[in-house]
Structure formats: C-alpha cells, structure tokens
Amino acid sequence: MSERRPPTIKTVAARAGVGRTTVSRVLNGSELVSAEARARVLEAIKELNYVPNSVARGLVTNRTEAVALVIPESESRLGSEPFFAALIRGVSGVLTETGTQLQLVLVRDESERDQLTSSIATRRVDGVLLVSVRVQERLAAMLEEMGLPTVLAGRRGEDERLSYVTSDNLGGATEAVAHLLRRGRVRVATITGSLDMDVGHSRLAGWRRAHEQAGRTADESLVEAGDFSEEGGRRAMRSLLERAPALDAVFAASDLMAVGALAELRRQGRRVPDDVAVVGFEDSVLARHTNPPLSTVRQPVEEVGRAMARILLSEIGEADAERQRLTLPTELVVRESS
Amino acid sequence: MSERRPPTIKTVAARAGVGRTTVSRVLNGSELVSAEARARVLEAIKELNYVPNSVARGLVTNRTEAVALVIPESESRLGSEPFFAALIRGVSGVLTETGTQLQLVLVRDESERDQLTSSIATRRVDGVLLVSVRVQERLAAMLEEMGLPTVLAGRRGEDERLSYVTSDNLGGATEAVAHLLRRGRVRVATITGSLDMDVGHSRLAGWRRAHEQAGRTADESLVEAGDFSEEGGRRAMRSLLERAPALDAVFAASDLMAVGALAELRRQGRRVPDDVAVVGFEDSVLARHTNPPLSTVRQPVEEVGRAMARILLSEIGEADAERQRLTLPTELVVRESS
DNA sequence: CCGCGCTGTGGGAACGTTCCCACCCGGCGA
DNA sequence: TCGCCGGGTGGGAACGTTCCCACAGCGCGG
Numbered sequence: 001m002s003e004r005r006p007p008t009i010k011t012v013a014a015r016a017g018v019g020r021t022t023v024s025r026v027l028n029g030s031e032l033v034s035a036e037a038r039a040r041v042l043e044a045i046k047e048l049n050y051v052p053n054s055v056a057r058g059l060v061t062n063r064t065e066a067v068a069l070v071i072p073e074s075e076s077r078l079g080s081e082p083f084f085a086a087l088i089r090g091v092s093g094v095l096t097e098t099g100t101q102l103q104l105v106l107v108r109d110e111s112e113r114d115q116l117t118s119s120i121a122t123r124r125v126d127g128v129l130l131v132s133v134r135v136q137e138r139l140a141a142m143l144e145e146m147g148l149p150t151v152l153a154g155r156r157g158e159d160e161r162l163s164y165v166t167s168d169n170l171g172g173a174t175e176a177v178a179h180l181l182r183r184g185r186v187r188v189a190t191i192t193g194s195l196d197m198d199v200g201h202s203r204l205a206g207w208r209r210a211h212e213q214a215g216r217t218a219d220e221s222l223v224e225a226g227d228f229s230e231e232g233g234r235r236a237m238r239s240l241l242e243r244a245p246a247l248d249a250v251f252a253a254s255d256l257m258a259v260g261a262l263a264e265l266r267r268q269g270r271r272v273p274d275d276v277a278v279v280g281f282e283d284s285v286l287a288r289h290t291n292p293p294l295s296t297v298r299q300p301v302e303e304v305g306r307a308m309a310r311i312l313l314s315e316i317g318e319a320d321a322e323r324q325r326l327t328l329p330t331e332l333v334v335r336e337s338s
Numbered sequence: 339m340s341e342r343r344p345p346t347i348k349t350v351a352a353r354a355g356v357g358r359t360t361v362s363r364v365l366n367g368s369e370l371v372s373a374e375a376r377a378r379v380l381e382a383i384k385e386l387n388y389v390p391n392s393v394a395r396g397l398v399t400n401r402t403e404a405v406a407l408v409i410p411e412s413e414s415r416l417g418s419e420p421f422f423a424a425l426i427r428g429v430s431g432v433l434t435e436t437g438t439q440l441q442l443v444l445v446r447d448e449s450e451r452d453q454l455t456s457s458i459a460t461r462r463v464d465g466v467l468l469v470s471v472r473v474q475e476r477l478a479a480m481l482e483e484m485g486l487p488t489v490l491a492g493r494r495g496e497d498e499r500l501s502y503v504t505s506d507n508l509g510g511a512t513e514a515v516a517h518l519l520r521r522g523r524v525r526v527a528t529i530t531g532s533l534d535m536d537v538g539h540s541r542l543a544g545w546r547r548a549h550e551q552a553g554r555t556a557d558e559s560l561v562e563a564g565d566f567s568e569e570g571g572r573r574a575m576r577s578l579l580e581r582a583p584a585l586d587a588v589f590a591a592s593d594l595m596a597v598g599a600l601a602e603l604r605r606q607g608r609r610v611p612d613d614v615a616v617v618g619f620e621d622s623v624l625a626r627h628t629n630p631p632l633s634t635v636r637q638p639v640e641e642v643g644r645a646m647a648r649i650l651l652s653e654i655g656e657a658d659a660e661r662q663r664l665t666l667p668t669e670l671v672v673r674e675s676s
Numbered sequence: 677c678c679g680c681g682c683t684g685t686g687g688g689a690a691c692g693t694t695c696c697c698a699c700c701c702g703g704c705g706a
Numbered sequence: 707t708c709g710c711c712g713g714g715t716g717g718g719a720a721c722g723t724t725c726c727c728a729c730a731g732c733g734c735g736g
Contacts, residue, residue: 019716056692357686394722
C-alpha cells in the first residue's frame with residue numbers, strides 16, 4: 001500500500017549517525033574517513049539496501065558514466081552481423097569492467113542522425129564510439145567540433161584527426177593477394193568495397209601493392225567496384241567474367257561479396273579453386289560454410305572493440321589526451337577456395 | 339579560453355523575458371502558454387542553441403527515458419548473431435520513435451549479472467528487455483520482485499508471469515516435422531535445443547505433436563539432446579546415427595545444429611536430402627549458404643523486437659498495465675535439404 | 677459593482693548527489 | 707602554555723529541471 005521510497009544518502013547518514021558528506025566520502029573511496037565512521041556507514045548501507053542514485057550524481061558531476069555506440073543501421077544488415085556482435089562484445093567487456101554503460105544507437109537515416117546529435121547534446125553520454133564511417137561523415141565532423149570524446153572504428157581517411165582503431169586493411173589485403181600470386185595465379189581480379197569508405201580504398205590499395213611487391217603490374221581492368229553486399233559481389237563477378245574471361249583469381253573485399261562471387265562462378269560453370277581462386281575479407285561465420293570453404297583475411301574485431309573502449313575511456317578521463325591511432329594486425333586464413 | 343557553459347533553462351527564460359516555468363511549459367508542450375510567450379521562448383531557444391539537460395530532468399521526474407536490453411553473452415556468440423542483430427533492429431526502431439534510449443547489457447556470468455542488478459537498481463533505466471531466459475532465471479525473478487517493467491523474449495515456461503513475446507516455437511516445429519512426414523519420411527529424428535529453456539521444450543513438443551497429428555507414434559529413441567551449437571549438432575547427429583542408422587530425416591531445433599548435423603551426415607557418406615532430409619529452425623543467413631541450402635523455420639525476429647519494445651513502453655507508461663503475452667507466427671521455408 | 681473563476685504567469689521548493697568551506701579537536705613544536 | 711597544523715567532520719550551496727502553489731488580470735454573472 002505505502003509506496004516506499006528508496007533510501008537516499010540522507011537516510012543512510014541518519015542511520016549511521018554521521019553527516020551526508022561522510023557517507024558520500026565512503027561511497028567515493030575518500031581516505032579522509034575514520035575507520036569507525038566508515039564501518040558504521042557501510043553497515044547502514046547494507047541494512048537499508050541503499051544504492052546511490054546515479055542520475056543525481058550525474059547532475060552534479062556532469063558525467064553520466066555512459067558512452068554511445070553508434071552504428072548505421074544499413075551496416076547492421078546482411079552478413080555483417082557477426083562483425084557487430086563481436087565488436088559489441090569487445091566494447092562491452094571493457095566497459096563493464098569500469099562500470100560504464102553502453103548505449104546503443106542504430107541510425108537509420110539522416111533525420112535520425114540529427115536526433116542523435118541532439119541526444120548527445122542532451123548530455124546523456126560522456127563519449128561516442130562511431131562505426132564504419134564514410135569519408136564525409138557529418139556526424140564525425142560534428143562530434144569533432146563539439147569536442148566530445150570520440151573514437152572511430154575505421155577512419156575517414158589517412159589523415160584522420162579523431163582517434164580511431166582499425167584493422168590492417170592494407171596489410172591484410174596485400175597478404176591475401178600476395179598469397180594468390182604466390183600460388184601461381186596470374187590474373188588476379190578484385191571486387192572492391194564501397195569506395196567512399198576508407199576500408200574500401202585500403203583493401204584496393206593492398207591489391208595494388210601486392211602486385212607491385214611481386215614485381216608485376218596490376219591490371220586495372222581487373223578492378224570492379226562492389227558495395228560489400230552479396231548481390232553486389234555477384235554482379236561484380238559477372239561483369240568481370242564478361243570483361244576478362246581469362247581471370248584465374250578474385251580477391252573480394254568482403255566475405256559476403258566473395259559468397260556472391262562464388263555463386264556466380266558456379267552458375268557459369270567455373271570450378272573453385274581449380275579454375276578460379278577466391279579470397280574474401282573478414283572471416284565471418286559464413287566463410288567456414290561456403291562451398292568450398294572460403295579463404296579469407298581474419299580481422300581481430302573483438303580486439304578492435306576492446307581497444308576503442310579503452311581509448312575512449314582514457315579520453316574521457318583526461319581532458320586533453322593525445323589522439324590515438326591504432327591499427328591491429330590481420331591474419332590470412334587459407335581454406336579450400338584458393 | 340573561457341570554458342563557455344551550455345545555456346540552461348534560466349538563460350533561456352532571461353533571454354525571452356519570461357520565467358523558468360514558462361520555458362518549461364513550452365518545452366513540455368503545455369497548453370497554458372500564450373502564443374506570444376511561446377514564440378519568444380522558441381526564438382530564444384533557437385538563438386542560444388539550447389538543449390534541455392535530460393539528467394536534471396530525470397532527477398525530478400524519476401524517469402530516464404532509457405531501457406536496458408539484457409543479453410547473455412554466451413548467446414551472443416556462435417551463429418546466433420543474426421538473431422540479435424535483428425532483435426536489436428526491431429527494438430531500436432520502436433524506441434527511437436519515442437525518443438527512448440537503448441542501453442545494451444551483455445552479461446558474461448553470474449557476477450556481472452549481479453552488477454547489472456545494481457545498475458538497474460541505480461535507477462538508470464525505466465524498464466528491461468530480457469533475452470533468451472532459462473527456466474530458472476534469477477534475474478527475471480529479481481526484476482519481477484522489484485516491480486520494474488520487464489518484457490521477456492521467450493518465456494520461462496507456459497505459466498510465465500511477466501510479459502513476453504515469443505515466436506511460435508511449438509507451431510513452427512510442428513509444421514516442420516509435419517512437412518517431413520508429408521514428404522514420406524518415416525523415421526524422423528530430432529536434435530533438441532537446451533532443455534532448460536522453453537524454446538528447447540516447445541520445439542521438441544512440436545516434434546511430438548506433428549507425429550500425433552499424423553496419427554503416428556513418435557519414437558522417443560529418435561530424440562537426442564543438443565545445446566543449440568554447431569558442435570552439439572554434430573555430436574547429436576553422430577549418436578543418432580549409431581543408435582538408429584535407419585533414420586531418414588532430422589529436425590534440428592536450430593540452424594546451427596542443423597549445420598553440424600549436415601557436416602556429420604556428409605562425413606558418414608549420407609546424401610542430403612536423398613538419404614536423410616534435414617530441417618533447421620531460425621532461418622539465419624547460414625541457412626541459405628549450406629550445402630545443400632537448408633530448409634528451416636523462419637522466425638519474425640525483428641517483429642519480436644518491435645513488439646517487445648512496444649509492450650515495455652506501455653508498461654512504463656501506465657503503472658499497472660495488464661501483463662501481455664504475445665506469440666508471433668513462424669513460417670516454414672523449404673529449400674533443398676528436405 | 678463586486679466577487680468568482682479561468683487563463684497565463686512566475687517564484688519557491690524539491691529531487692539526491694558532490695563540492696566548498698568552516699569548524700572542531702588533538703598533538704606537537706616553540 | 708599557547709598557537710598552529712592537519713585529519714576528520716558536517717552543513718550550505720549548487721547542479722538544472724519540474725511541480726506546487728500563489729497571484730495578477732480579465733470577463734462575466736448575480
């Protein structure tokens with residue numbers, strides 16, 4: 001019947017026979033409390049089952065102990081889910097250690113993005129993690145301007161000013177293509193990702209660099225633009241086969257596009273890897289289950305998430321910390337498609 | 339140099355030449371404001387670029403406009419990612435419409451679960467969405483006791499007291515098995531999910547019911563327990579084949595287990611679907627890419643998420659709303675494995 | 677013509693914390 | 707013995723909002 005209100009710091013203080021301040025000090029681990037007072041406070045807390053109200057605390061400290069993870073909804077579809085699940089796992093792991101809340105924001109379109117901006121301005125988060133940014137990311141620009149601590153997964157370009165963590169797209173792609181060349185493939189095509197994203201660019205650059213390092217000249221007519229989707233991979237494969245029927249290998253900038261490419265190859269009666277070798281990028285669950293199992297480049301996604309969280313927390317902690325740029329190594333996983 | 343503090347409601351009031359209360363009223367859409375005052379306030383807001391501080395508001399309203407989505411980390415691994423991505427998409431869609439924040443909580447183990455409880459007690463969320471509950475879910479019990487609005491994805495049992503949304507596991511499984519029987523299969527085995535979860539139970543019950551409805555007696559020796567994992571599926575398939583080499587169909591309670599089963603069948607030289615038909619449950623991305631493509635039961639996961647969010651919001655809105663139970667229909671997707 | 681009610685308004689209090697400051701007290705050095 | 711210092715303590719103010727209430731002005735009915 002009587003709607004019992006939860007105990008406040010005052011209740012605790014009264015119960016323990018001390019002042020509010022002392023309770024607050026115990027709560028925040030201050031040294032300036034006598035052992036006796038501390039013991040009494042702790043006992044009162046336990047007896048009353050007191051939990052500090054973090055909203056009230058946030059009001060005065062101007063901190064929310066929460067960060068936002070912003071993900072474009074379009075990227076959360078299709079086969080990229082494992083990527084996000086792993087990323088979230090990494091982020092979440094580090095955050096819970098420090099008692100920071102993770103607020104997930106899926107942005108569907110521009111209007112929601114604006115709404116988000118206001119939600120951020122509304123002081124509900126101490127920092128932002130931003131995933132898969134395009135080269136011209138308005139949100140990133142705004143965050144930069146607002147001076148809110150921000151860490152990107154990936155970067156807008158090589159001269160990124162915000163802190164970021166990315167996997168070694170250039171190195172991974174280089175390794176994948178070098179592997180194909182080493183196995184004696186001579187016409188290695190590539191299906192690129194969206195070229196308005198740095199990932200797309202870097203992986204294409206890797207394709208070029210591998211040729212260069214092998215002392216070959218990359219045949220630019222073997223480059224076909226994709227968009228990271230399965231259907232995009234299929235389409236790209238089709239036009240590559242039309243244009244260059246003699247190709248004997250394909251490096252796709254994502255597993256999902258590789259899956260599309262595999263389908264198209266099969267449809268046209270090319271055998272993998274006998275006629276055409278295929279390598280993807282990401283090592284998603286899918287890769288193990290294609291026919292044949294897909295060689296690919298594994299990214300340390302969970303570790304990317306962990307690093308992002310760590311960097312963000314440090315930027316939140318110390319006002320003007322150095323911007324950090326981190327590139328984590330990838331690993332080539334050779335299966336049966338190459 | 340001068341660290342400019344953001345404008346508060348007072349600044350706006352002064353600028354507009356009105357009192358705090360009037361600004362507050364405009365902000366909250368009260369009717370009791372003259373058109374003139376409203377206009378002046380709105381202009382001041384725009385000029386100052388004012389955004390209300392939601393933490394301060396939360397302190398007095400005792401609302402945070404945020405809900406937690408709690409996911410056991412173990413369930414976020416393996417092939418179940420698409421499930422979570424879709425669920426999150428659904429939840430997030432509804433929440434952003436109402437300006438509610440989504441706080442994601444991955445619980446790794448019991449200790450984190452306790453921490454979570456405190457985080458919830460700390461009044462940082464207005465309600466909780468809880469995913470894939472086991473029969474004895476301490477957290478659910480606690481939430482129930484605390485009286486915090488809660489909606490489950492799935493249920494603890496048939497007599498669930500909290501609100502929940504689930505897909506029609508019983509119906510879907512029944513349909514899948516009926517389909518196998520209709521196609522002339524006579525020894526239809528099943529690999530169950532974890533039986534400490536209602537999903538596991540219900541899908542097994544569907545297997546039984548399909549037999550019953552077809553006027554056959556279900557052969558209980560064709561039931562093998564799995565745990566929703568690929569490896570579990572493989573193991574279960576192996577012991578089924580040992581025990582009942584003559585089986586000609588398998589209904590696996592998850593796609594991932596079906597994938598494991600397919601692998602084991604292939605290893606033992608059984609052809610799918612010629613020798614043994616296989617049907618999974620979930621229709622994850624995987625299902626389209628197995629060899630052969632997997633028949634499965636599609637769950638309306640995104641819709642489950644949407645429904646959960648809607649129900650939770652309504653429970654938060656009106657103090658003692660009716661508990662709601664919602665079962666959404668599934669759909670059999672026949673591919674080439676059956 | 678007076679009061680009553682209704683519309684619009686604003687100031688004070690409250691929400692539950694932290695921080696600043698003032699205070700008390702005991703020990704120690706001059 | 708006195709003053710100073712520093713550890714331990716508590717009360718007041720502040721954080722930015724909403725809610726309660728009081729009040730001004732105005733029209734209208736008795």
